[in-house]
Amino acid sequence: MRGETAAHMIRRLRQAKGWSQARLAAEANRAAGLPDSLKRQDVYRYEKGKRTPREWLPFIAAALDVPVIELEQAAATGPQEKAPVTVADFLPETDPLAPLNVRQGRRIGMGDVTDLAGRVHGLRLADDFLAGGDLIGAALRELRSAVKLYREGSHAAEVGRALLSQIGELAQIAGWIASDAGRHEEAERIYKLGISAAQQAADTTLVGNLAGSLAYQYSNTGQAKEGLILAQAALEAAGEEAPPKARALYLDRVAWAHTKANEPQPAMRALGEASEALSNDSGDRAAPQYLYWVEAGELQVMESRVYTELKRPLRAVPLLREVLARYNATHTRELALYLSWLAVALADANEPEEAAATAQRVLTLSADVASERTAERVKVVLHRLEKYRDVPEVREVLDDAA
Template sequence: MSAEKRALGARLRAAREAPPFWSRPEMARRLRAAADPRDLPGLPHVPALSHMIKEWEAGKHVPGARYRRLYADATGQAEDTLFGGPLGTPPTPRAYELPGIAPLAGEELRARLAEVSGRRIGAGIVADLAARVHGLRLADDVLAGRDLLVPAVRELENAQRIYRHSSHDERTGRALLTLIGEHAQIAGWIASDAGQHVRAEAIYRLGIDAARAAGDHTLESNLLGSLAYQVANVGDPTESVKLAHASRDALAPDAPARARALVWDRIAWTTARTQDAPATIKALAEASAALAEAGHAEDDPGYLYWVDAGELQIMEARAFTELHRPLRAVPLLAEVLGRYDATHARELALYLSWLAVALADANEPEEAATVASRMLALSADVASDRTAVRTQVVLQHLRPFESSPPVAELLRSAPEP
């Protein structure tokens, strides 16, 4: 075994064990998540890839070009840093850094950095950052991920640079860390909607670190729940249940009622994805009970503004669809869609997709095709990975009914994956 292989193995292990300390199976999952979906069939599954990682870290073998690229994407480090830099060079720390982040751009942001660089800042800058992050949340209500990703990531980077390059007292520092966490939550959500799931997870974990450093347990819980939601949809549903319960455990006993309702909402979705019906039904009941205790929304953190009875009803309908209980799901979805604002095209398309699936499960293919047609028309110009994925799910549920003329016509005109 050469010294060069041992040094490379040490770098790879250090990259894996840097905070937040990934296990070998987790590293394997991240390498697979970083791959182009078209390449996944040619990659080893997690157990075999975990063994390969062990061999690489022991210096017995050297990763090939394909795995070098995946390592760079998964860890957010330059490929040369891990594989081509000087021997013994430690990996770049991941804390408060983002992979592939856009450079700071625009005269407004440059002026802001010049304004705060080296200066002592206070409530004015904090209030401005709070207004900007809430503006992103409101924009996400009507715009999709690929439309918002660049400004969202730049705002997050701006918040980090203000924290790093200004002088502030301890109270302001904690407020800035909280706002970094809030920016990370919405930027991670937007990155996920844009289909950049590896990047989204890195952003979420950055936010979790920031929230913990600020001592903001409610925000930490919200970030863990957001990550659990993504993993439930694109990763290992069993792992998502663990993350959702970690989100619940992070909450303080005096957490806002809407925060507790949101935690149970996430648990309901992750357990529905694992087909655990009793746990899902319990979680839905807990979410409703928590929301019943909610006071005035203006007393809660701004990121909880959307948690209300209507949103819990949507989750209940989605959960019952996932559990293949269309008799429970269809009436709920029909009621929700009857009052939903048509300006929210992405959400409306997503909810129509759940209704189409529930109708197919209820053996109503013609009605499902009608709903699916409306969903496809709405989502045609929506720059969202979520709607693209749901489109394929709907079409998959309709294919067994190809003998039905309306279904056959829909499948002929549907977009290719």
């Protein structure tokens, strides 16, 4: 490519091979015969143009199967336009999954990976019924145990990649649980650990899921700009070949990020693209097990939430009522959350009596749920009802809550 810099060339060729930055560092080390000399963070700096490879040029060229002269010419090229933001830009320079120099643990096999996968799925199913405050202890214990297994145990390359994928999946649900428990800084660290694991396993769909989950947290905790940038990077990381369910989910998160950034039109476009992606699911590209819950009804929920946030209650209320009419009442936390959106939409539609009745259901359902998400939604609902305090039904709900 004419005028391409070394930073762009290294990144382009690495991604064409489907390698993580850690994988490229390992391959360059192998070419140089110097184990562990080049680190993932070095590759990151090369790709961001913060540093020139110099003495590592021949070995990086060998790893990427490109003539060294091409990389040298690219290194001599002047600065170009700023490289797009990627998921890697949100990761710390140190690798929390770096194996110990001397592994003294037992030999890890696929049976261990299968056992971990079963526990991860069990934790995910438990999250359907229990809140973050109930599950955070178990989630953190499982994550610490899995990371220790990877860092201290010995295993074949294939087993190592499979174990990294399971650590990534575990980090996604553990991060979600930590966020639900209101432990946002801890959730951010967990998500980033998971992204690192998924990247090293070259699992782009899982990278997108983890990065999208962190973007969703950013959007909901006052970091709208960061949430939007990361949500778009997560969609890009997953790529066009991601399963339709995955693309639908990642587009939904982009829609929400645009909504929280007060960008209605891009939000609407992303919602439409999410629906189109899901409708194109022919089964040719099977979705990972962890996306079992992504279906048309969930997209309706996000659509209705976007309409509520953008103060379009005439579109939000019918959608929410349709979803709630068929929703599983045993999923207490989600039911309370969805009803909270309906209460707000009804208040925006100037239906204070109905809003009050719905708000009362939210209060009742969330009373014994150890979820920071529901607690925050209760505050939003009560705040929105304040302007109708003169309505007896509303006043009764507000007084009871107080």
